[in-house]
Amino acid sequence: MLRYTLMRLGIFVGCLVVIWGLVYAGVAPRGLGDSNGMWIVLLSLVISAPISFVALRKERDRASVQIVQKVDRAKANLEANRNQEDVADDTARAQGQTT
Structure with a gap:
């Protein structure tokens, strides 16, 4: 996941x-008034997003698999804890009814 994030950041910085x-060579417009810096950042974001989407497809899929595995582990742990609580609760109720 960190690798994917750094790669996206690299593409953004390259576009920036x-x-x-x-802009400073005069090929692209400078923006309106004092908005030059914001214009450059926004234009870089707009251009880097589709480039990242296409260029980092494999890395994004790897990151997605890692996230799904972590979520599945968390769900399994939660279900295991829930089952332990149910067994303890059933045991306590059974002991309470017999005494």
Whole structure:
């Protein structure tokens, strides 16, 4: 998961540098008034999102599998705890009825 996040951040930073260069070279518009920095960041986000979606497909699938495994383990642990509580509760009730 950390690897995927770092790879997405790398793509964003790469886009940020390229967009910044294009804006200051005059190829891309500078934005309105003092919005130049915000314009560069937003444009970089918009461009890096589809690039990440396509380029990091395999890494995203790996991260997804890891997350699903963790969720399944947590569910199994929760169910095991629930079963232990049910057994303890049934045992306590059985002992209370016999005495």
